[in-house]
Amino acid sequence: MSDEIIRATIYQPKRIPNIYRPPMGLPLNWKDETSGELPRVVFKFFSSQYLTTNEIALLSEYCRHYINAPCWDATAGFPDELAALRQSANSISTVSDISQWINACLEIAIDPF
Numbered sequence: 001m002s003d004e005i006i007r008a009t010i011y012q013p014k015r016i017p018n019i020y021r022p023p024m025g026l027p028l029n030w031k032d033e034t035s036g037e038l039p040r041v042v043f044k045f046f047s048s049q050y051l052t053t054n055e056i057a058l059l060s061e062y063c064r065h066y067i068n069a070p071c072w073d074a075t076a077g078f079p080d081e082l083a084a085l086r087q088s089a090n091s092i093s094t095v096s097d098i099s100q101w102i103n104a105c106l107e108i109a110i111d112p113f
Contacts, residue, residue: 014061015035015037015038015058015061016028016033016038016062016065018065020069020070020071024071024074025069025070025071025073025074026069026071027065027066027068027069027112028065030042030062030112030113038058038059038062041055041058041059042059042113045059045095045098046113051095056092056093056094056095056098059092059098060089060092060093060097060098062112063089063092063101063112064086064089064090064092066112067082067085067086067089067105067110067112068086068089072110077108078108081104081107081108082108084104085101085104085105085108085110088104089101
């Protein structure tokens with residue numbers, strides 16, 4: 001037997017669907033999530049409560065959904081900043097990352113929450 005550690009990647013299905021509201025392709029709002037899980041985590045985040053890794057992952061997934069909405073492409077006001085936000089949303093892994101990402105969104109008048 002080997003003492004080597006085997007790492008497995010566990011597939012986690014998306015909890016936020018890749019669906020956008022017509023006609024402009026607006027993102028789904030976090031308050032409209034029907035399980036209640038996302039609103040609960042958003043309230044925890046904004047009240048500075050401890051977030052689990054799973055809760056951070058859920059907020060990260062919502063951030064990716066929000067910033068990838070087609071409606072932002074139509075505005076075309078800040079294409080470089082939008083591209084940077086889309087890229088950085090893929091690497092959100094801490095509460096600090098979420099805060100920094102939200103602040104960067106607000107700099108170009110995008111408010112995900």
